[in-house]
Amino acid sequence: MTPLEEIRHSCSHVLATAVLRLFPEAKLDIGPPTDTGFYYDIDLDHRFTAEDLVRLEAEMRKVADENQPFLRKEVSREEAVEIIRARGQERYKLGRLADIPEGEKISFYQNGEFIDLCAGTHVRYSSKLKAFKLLSIAGAYHRGDERNKQLQRIYGTAFANKEELAQHLHQLEQARLRDHRKLGRDLKLFHIDDEVGQGLILWTPNGAVIRQELQTFISEELRKQGYAQVFTPHIGKLELYKTSGHFPYYKDAQFAPVLESDALARMVAENCPCGEVFARLEAVSGQLREQINARTGRETITADRVRPDAELLDGFMLKPMNCPHHIKIFASQPHSYRDLPVRLAEFGTVYRWEQSGELNGMTRVRGFTQDDAHLFCTEEQVAAEVLGCLSLVRTVLSTLGMADYRVRVGLRDPDSNKYTGEAANWDKAEEACRAAARTLGVPFTEEPGEAAFYGPKIDFVVRDVIGREWQLGTVQVDYNLPIRFDLSYIGADNQPHRPVMIHRAPFGSMERFCGVLIEHFAGDFPLWLAPEQVRILPISEKTIEPARALLARLRAEGLRATLDEHSDKLGAKIRRAEIDKVPYALVLGQKEAEAGGVSVRSRARGDEGVLTTDACVARLRAEVANRALPDRRKATPA
Numbered sequence: 001m002t003p004l005e006e007i008r009h010s011c012s013h014v015l016a017t018a019v020l021r022l023f024p025e026a027k028l029d030i031g032p033p034t035d036t037g038f039y040y041d042i043d044l045d046h047r048f049t050a051e052d053l054v055r056l057e058a059e060m061r062k063v064a065d066e067n068q069p070f071l072r073k074e075v076s077r078e079e080a081v082e083i084i085r086a087r088g089q090e091r092y093k094l095g096r097l098a099d100i101p102e103g104e105k106i107s108f109y110q111n112g113e114f115i116d117l118c119a120g121t122h123v124r125y126s127s128k129l130k131a132f133k134l135l136s137i138a139g140a141y142h143r144g145d146e147r148n149k150q151l152q153r154i155y156g157t158a159f160a161n162k163e164e165l166a167q168h169l170h171q172l173e174q175a176r177l178r179d180h181r182k183l184g185r186d187l188k189l190f191h192i193d194d195e196v197g198q199g200l201i202l203w204t205p206n207g208a209v210i211r212q213e214l215q216t217f218i219s220e221e222l223r224k225q226g227y228a229q230v231f232t233p234h235i236g237k238l239e240l241y242k243t244s245g246h247f248p249y250y251k252d253a254q255f256a257p258v259l260e261s262d263a264l265a266r267m268v269a270e271n272c273p274c275g276e277v278f279a280r281l282e283a284v285s286g287q288l289r290e291q292i293n294a295r296t297g298r299e300t301i302t303a304d305r306v307r308p309d310a311e312l313l314d315g316f317m318l319k320p321m322n323c324p325h326h327i328k329i330f331a332s333q334p335h336s337y338r339d340l341p342v343r344l345a346e347f348g349t350v351y352r353w354e355q356s357g358e359l360n361g362m363t364r365v366r367g368f369t370q371d372d373a374h375l376f377c378t379e380e381q382v383a384a385e386v387l388g389c390l391s392l393v394r395t396v397l398s399t400l401g402m403a404d405y406r407v408r409v410g411l412r413d414p415d416s417n418k419y420t421g422e423a424a425n426w427d428k429a430e431e432a433c434r435a436a437a438r439t440l441g442v443p444f445t446e447e448p449g450e451a452a453f454y455g456p457k458i459d460f461v462v463r464d465v466i467g468r469e470w471q472l473g474t475v476q477v478d479y480n481l482p483i484r485f486d487l488s489y490i491g492a493d494n495q496p497h498r499p500v501m502i503h504r505a506p507f508g509s510m511e512r513f514c515g516v517l518i519e520h521f522a523g524d525f526p527l528w529l530a531p532e533q534v535r536i537l538p539i540s541e542k543t544i545e546p547a548r549a550l551l552a553r554l555r556a557e558g559l560r561a562t563l564d565e566h567s568d569k570l571g572a573k574i575r576r577a578e579i580d581k582v583p584y585a586l587v588l589g590q591k592e593a594e595a596g597g598v599s600v601r602s603r604a605r606g607d608e609g610v611l612t613t614d615a616c617v618a619r620l621r622a623e624v625a626n627r628a629l630p631d632r633r634k635a636t637p638a
């Protein structure tokens with residue numbers, strides 16, 4: 001264990017010590033360190049409360065102050081059983097003891113009166129534990145199996161010193177305030193409905209505005225870079241994915257195939273068992289096998305998958321990736337080297353099967369829309385195209401105020417033979433990725449063994465305002481799919497050549513990216529992204545008519561404006577606009593209305609005084625057009 005892990009793990013022992021002092025009847029399971037702290041799983045009829053955490057933490061502090069040494073004791077299996085029985089901890093600890101293989105050392109660690117079955121290691125004295133905090137209680141099934149009893153898991157965190165602990169707690173608090181699931185609900189950005197399905201995002205009107213604005217922005221940048229927009233359906237035939245290799249190799253990460261009803265009825269009539277249906281879905285024709293193996297030059301599809309044509313069963317897949325569809329668009333026409341690169345972009349929706357335990361708001365979902373594109377180019381063009389992809393990322397991230405990011409270059413593992421394609425091509429592609437990453441002027445790491453089997457890749461990791469890292473999307477160079485689909489272009493020599501493909505979805509998916517942005521901005525979106533940009537607050541009944549006229553004017557100017565017609569006091573209206581995080585509130589009193597002006601309140605900068613309607617409109621439109629970030633430092637005098 002690292003020194004920090006030792007601190008955290010020793011805290012689990014001290015927590016268990018405190019639990020047994022306050023709740024002697026508690027039965028203990030295990031207490032390992034985690035990436036950010038530690039926990040202990042406890043079986044106890046009493047439900048732990050927040051007050052219990054306070055008491056337990058105080059008791060832990062006592063244990064730390066007692067300066068107990070952690071003493072290791074190696075014992076035989078029989079002695080171990082005796083120690084466990086003597087403490088009345090046989091319910092879980094005997095099972096944990098049985099997990100230790102025969103012949104391996106069995107050890108206990110004792111601190112003060114507490115002794116626990118444990119391999120170690122720990123700090124030497126409990127007084128080394130100076131900075132810890134209990135955080136929460138959660139249910140956890142014994143051994144993670146829902147058929148077993150649910151235990152109570154107490155989570156805590158610990159650091160080497162109080163400053164680091166305070167910093168971590170501050171970050172946790174910030175993260176809680178920024179949680180996109182909470183803000184998504186409060187600001188009505190998206191909804192997940194059990195009846196629709198977990199992991200499937202319903203974009204409500206407010207969230208849809210953000211997504212649409214982002215897509216428009218990204219599309220504008222793509223047009224500048226010579227991309228062409230395409231649209232493709234949400235499903236495709238299984239045969240397509242057998243050719244690409246996505247099926248059945250990644251079937252665990254995909255929804256099961258969709259069968260044509262006729263085919264399904266036929267199988268039912270034949271009393272065909274389920275396993276056979278799947279086997280036939282996964283089977284290929286001898287012809288397809290021959291073609292793919294000939295193109296790839298190796299045993300890519302094995303003989304055992306071949307079935308007579310009459311037994312083959314085709315179905316459809318919910319698209320797990322957009323690449324095969326874009327490949328078919330490229331292949332639908334002959335290409336000369338003069339046409340290349342061909343850059344096809346689509347906000348393409350794909351579906352992946354994530355375990356329900358893995359799902360999380362917008363950031364882990366089962367259906368998502370990638371900011372996808374596929375570039376078909378000559379080998380000489382790879383470097384320039386990868387560079388183009390990176391410059392797009394730079395533009396978008398800097399516009400969103402996410403200047404702090406790093407890049408990971410995934411290279412092949414030189415000792416592995418799982419990679420397709422010529423070594424010389426790999427060298428070139430890897431050098432292109434490296435060179436492109438270097439030009440970004442941001443930190444990048446090379447990670448051997450992290451390449452896809454068909455080519456190297458570049459991943460983006462952004463750091464948000466509170467210091468958390470988010471992995472976004474990727475750029476991948478691919479020599480493999482053009483072979484499997486037998487793609488070609490006619491070169492200057494009048495001969496057919498194989499294009500190289502670049503897959504790129506730099507922001508991953510719109511769902512994930514929006515989830516990250518909600519947390520990054522804490523719901524305070526820049527004006528161009530804000531679902532509601534301006535709210536008009538008439539001071540009284542008397543200014544409702546001019547307020548309606550102003551609303552019509554703002555909307556005609558393309559601004560997303562609303563009017564607060566509630567009859568309550570101005571103060572209440574201002575508070576409501578604050579809670580809804582509306583960037584601008586325009587207060588309209590009779591004096592302003594008669595003078596053709598409004599009193600402007602910026603959410604970021606406070607009261608900005610009275611402006612004429614024309615000046616106000618011009619300013620808002622400019623802020624939208626510039627995609628300006630909310631600048632809290634630029635506070636102007638009231």
Ligand SMILES: [Zn+2]
Nearest residue numbers: 109118119120
């Ligand atoms: Zn231990």
Ligand SMILES: [Zn+2]
Nearest residue numbers: 321322323503
């Ligand atoms: Zn792709």
